[in-house]
Amino acid sequence: MASFVSRRSLYATEDRIVFDIGSLYLKCGFSGESSPRHIVPNSLPVPATDGFQGCIAARKLHPVWGLNVPPATYEYVRQYLSYLLRTTYSSSLLTDPKQRKVVICESPLLPAVIRHITAQIMFKELDVPLITFIPSSVAALLTVGKTTGLVVDCGHIETTVVPVYDGKPLIHNTQALPLAGAAVNCRLKLLLKNHGSLLTKNNPEPVPIPADIMDAQPLEFFEDLKARVCHVAERPNALDRVEATMGVTQLNQQYAMYSSNAESATVSFNATDRLRIPGWIRERATEVLFEGDEDARSLGTIIADVLLKCPTDIRPSLVSSVLLIGGTSMLPGFASRLHNEILHTLEDPPQYQKLRRLSPKVKLCQSVFKGNCAAWVGASLVGVLKIGGQNVTKEEYLTNGQLPDWAGLRIPVEEGPVQSAAA
16 A cells, blocks of 8 residues: 555656657657657548548658748647647546646757747647756756766757756857768658669679659658668778779769778568668768868768867866767667767867867766667656746746746747737
């Protein structure tokens, strides 16, 4: 009886709902729990083609927003987020939104319009009594018992590097790079089109993959393939490259094959065919994250740029607590490769000579939580301990129409497209 009562306290009405709303997945659950209850993919309905109008044959994975959110998409984003949150409450959480406060963890660089639309849906449509906004970087650091560190969030759309000092994200020193899971998917797709092969039922010999077949594959196909077969190799050198074979076009020479010890993989493509993926593609599809030169930045250079912008006296504290979060950071070998990239960037390029003395202090934090859920777990901790974050009540929002700014200010909700989108 005592154990039953203690378990009941976890789901009492004072427990808050915790959301981590990303462009591709939504994570939800209750405060005090060590993992989200549900990870809901953002998907669009696929209409049936059998003549029955209004029937839905399936749903396909699709990001709700991208790097830019043009005004023409405000209404679509509002309608989809409204549908997603209502469905989550009724089907996944099985709770009344009016009875529970909410904790939302989000990136400090999340488009402001997304934050405004989310608040409007929560307060005006779902009647949530209070929302606590918490930066995902700060929440993730709490899971490793730190309030100062450098958080590298490698998600689907972009990679964000956020320096956090004493529990406050340094927004003006934060930088982002449009290299993340989506870039790996594009590179994997291109390499398969040019170098992959198909094993068909009628032909035992591998044949080149038709370009139109790869183009027709949905996003979830490449997301699944990336998670199943791809991994991050050690930092290559000039000796790892081999000469491109005859007949390779100029466009494909930039993807010249590497020498690799990885084995080829064969995965089911459909009911009758199988896809053969060379071992070097499994390794080098992720190279897009680390390729950089004098004109293009990589993950290593963007981390060095963030350190250069930070005050000198806090740089040692930041590099000694580098935390990797986001789904793409869970790829095998990612942490080791990024650590080597940071060391190489701090020691070799002349523009980063001021940071060379930091090389021996670079250390990656080890977390017991998965990278794609670390921010949610930290927000769950914030919800149960009632610490940190910016609180906005329903009455305050309806009266003043203001939301917190991560720089510590309070900014008004912009008039115009955002307001009309929620009307």
